[in-house]
Amino acid sequence: MTKRLFLCSILLAPLLTTVWAAKSPDENKIRAAFLFNFSKFIEWPQSSFISTHDELVIGILGPDYLGDELKSLNGRLVRQHPIKISYYSSVNDIKNCHLLYLGTTNSKIINKALQSLANDPVVIVSDAENFAQHKGIIQLIAVRGRLRFIINQEAAQAKELKINSQLLRLAIEVIEAKQ
Numbered sequence: 519m520t521k522r523l524f525l526c527s528i529l530l531a532p533l534l535t536t537v538w539a540a541k542s543p544d545e546n547k548i549r550a551a552f553l554f555n556f557s558k559f560i561e562w563p564q565s566s567f568i569s570t571h572d573e574l575v576i577g578i579l580g581p582d583y584l585g586d587e588l589k590s591l592n593g594r595l596v597r598q599h600p601i602k603i604s605y606y607s608s609v610n611d612i613k614n615c616h617l618l619y620l621g622t623t624n625s626k627i628i629n630k631a632l633q634s635l636a637n638d639p640v641v642i643v644s645d646a647e648n649f650a651q652h653k654g655i656i657q658l659i660a661v662r663g664r665l666r667f668i669i670n671q672e673a674a675q676a677k678e679l680k681i682n683s684q685l686l687r688l689a690i691e692v693i694e695a696k697q
Contacts, residue, residue, distance in 0.1 A: 548665050549619070549658065550587035556641065556656060557596045557617055559685035563678045566616060566639050567599065574599035575614055579606045579631060580621030609634045620644040628654075639677045650693055655679070659690070666690045 553576055567574075574596050578584065588603045595601070606612050609630045618635070620628055623646045631642060632653050643656040650657035650668040655677075657668040667688075672695040674681050686692050 545665060546584050547587045550584050550591065552658065552665070552667065553588070553617060553619055553643065554591050554594070554596075554601070556643065556685070557601070559682040560617075560641055560674075561680040561682070562616055563639050570598050572599060573602040574616050575602050575604050577604045577606055577612060577615040577618045578621055579609065579612065579618060580624075580627070583621060584619070612640075615640050617641045617643065620646065623647075628652075637677075639679055641674070641679060650691070661690065669693070671695055 557574055557576065576588070576591065578588065582605060591601045592603050593600050604615065606615075609627065612618065612631075612635065616639075618631070618640050620631060620642065622628070623644075625646070628644060628646055628649070629652075635642060636653075641655045643658065644654055645658045646654070648657075650670040650673075653670065653673045655670050655673050657670075659666055659668060668691040669681060669686060669689040670693040671681060671686065672693055675695045
């Protein structure tokens with residue numbers, strides 16, 4: 519019995535390590551930093567802000583595992599706009615959001631968010647597989663233990679969002695707009 523338990527623990531260790539790494543505090547700090555930096559390299563249409571000092575809203579839909587890392591962004595400035603972190607319990611609650619992080623991989627919620635916000639200038643970010651190929655603007659992806667991202671430039675341009683070329687160069691893949 520002890521030998522069996524030992525063998526099971528050896529076989530399960532890599533799986534448990536992978537699951538733990540996906541929600542590690544360090545990776546969540548990196549996600550929060552990405553959200554902040556994305557906001558610095560994206561230009562929203564003028565109609566997205568009433569005045570030059572309106573809040574830039576970073577929203578979270580789904581579980582709040584970025585918690586404390588995001589709280590530190592509240593009030594920081596991006597082009598004279600103070601950041602405000604908002605948490606949403608459903609897609610229907612999303613109002614006046616500029617950058618939305620989907621903290622879920624539930625395809626029904628993701629599809630509803632993409633459909634509901636299709637005509638709004640909201641940068642939608644997710645870790646969901648193939649998110650960028652399905653009209654999501656930024657997909658976070660782990661590559662060799664590092665968090666990287668894919669940008670769907672076509673989806674961004676459809677929403678009149680301008681992504682700085684510096685950010686585009688840092689992406690591991692850019693889905694270009696069809697000409």
